[in-house]
Amino acid sequence: MIPIYLCEDDPCQLSQLKSIIEKYLFIENLDMKVVCACQSPEELLKSMPRFPQAAVYFLDIQLESALNGIELAARIRALDPRAFVVFTTTHSEMAVTTFRYKVEPLDFLIKDDPDYSGRIVQC
Secondary structure, three states: OEEEEEEOOOHHHHHHHHHHHHHHHHHHOOOEEEEEEEOOHHHHHHHOOOOOOOOEEEEEOOOOOOOOHHHHHHHHHHHOOOOEEEEEEOOHHHHHHHHHOOOOOOEEEEOOOOOHHHHHHHO
16 A cells, blocks of 8 residues: 655645545556645654655645754655655645755645646646
């Protein structure tokens, strides 16, 4: 089973993201599961296992926390080098910043993109 982690500080957006992913997993009968859907980076880090799993992480970039999503991704990458990181944001200008942190994201999703749900499913 491939674990999926979500970190989004807006409860409505977190619920929407989780719903889109869980519906797709159910329809396609995939061996994946949302194991953590949280609003804080600290909570996500605490929920990670001690050993790398090559999990999938959907991270909001602008989190109301001491860590932003890019910094969180850097910590995740240190703990899970084979992680698949997908950033979600309303700030398209932040895409370039992800390269400075060398977190190698799988994708960068803009929340107000008309095909946002479709892009989530593709990831």
